C-alpha cells in the first residue's frame with residue numbers, strides 16, 4: 001500500500017495570491033496534482049491534512065476543487081486552523097466519508113493499513129485542540145481494531161518542535177492524545193501538517209512526523225536563532241509505503257528544476 005500526503009495548500013479564490021500576496025498557491029497545487037497523477041506506482045490514496053484554503057471561504061473551496069478535482073487518485077480531506085468546517089462540508093458534499101455534522105473525523109477501512117483522520121480545528125484559533133470528546137472518539141476507534149496497523153493523520157502536530165512561534169500555535173491536548181495513543185501499539189505512525197516543515201520524533205510508542213507544505217516553507221528558526229518567516233521552497237509530497245510489516249516514509253519535492261539522470265546499466 002502506498003499513501004501520498006499533501007498538506008497546507010492555502011488556496012485563495014481564483015486569481016488571488018497568498019503569502020503576502022506573493023505566491024500562487026493554486027499553481028503550486030496544480031503542479032503537485034500533475035506530479036501525483038504521473039507518479040508510479042500509483043498511490044492508493046492521497047491524504048490532505050488541512051489548511052486546505054486560506055480564509056475558509058466557500059469561493060476558496062470552489063477554487064480548491066477546480067485544481068484538486070484533476071487528481072486521478074481518491075483524496076481524503078481534514079481541516080486545519082485556516083479551514084471552516086461547514087464551508088468545507090458544503091463544497092465537498094459528495095465526499096461521503098465526511099460526517100454531515102460535528103467534527104470532521106473518520107476512518108478509512110479496506111486497506112492493509114487502517115487510516116484515522118482527526119479534526120483538530122478550534123474555530124477562531126490558530127492552535128489546535130484535542131478535547132475530551134475527540135480523545136474519547138480516538139480511543140474508541142483505536143479500540144475497534146487492535147491488531148490492524150494504523151496511521152493517524154491530523155493537522156496540528158501533538159508535539160513541540162523547538163520553533164517557538166509554531167509551538168505557541170500547537171495542539172492543546174496533545175499530551176493527553178499521547179496517553180491515548182500509548183495504549184494502542186498498533187499505531188504505526190501519526191502524520192501531521194501545520195509546521196510547513198519536516199520533523200520526526202519518537203512519541204508514546206509510535207513515530208510522529210510532519211510533512212512540508214505544498215505552499216512555501218516556514219523558515220527553520222530553532223529557539224529564535226533565525227528569522228521568523230517563510231521561504232519559497234518547492235512544493236513537497238510525503239509518501240508512506242507499507243512494506244515488510246512497517247511504514248517507511250519518503251519526502252520528495254515537486255520541482256521541475258530537478259531533472260532526472262538515470263544511472264547507466266550495471267556492467268556484467
Ligand SMILES: [Fe+2]
Pocket residue numbers: 008010051080194195196
Ligand atoms: Fe499552514
Ligand SMILES: [Fe+2]
Pocket residue numbers: 051080081082155193194195
Ligand atoms: Fe495550520
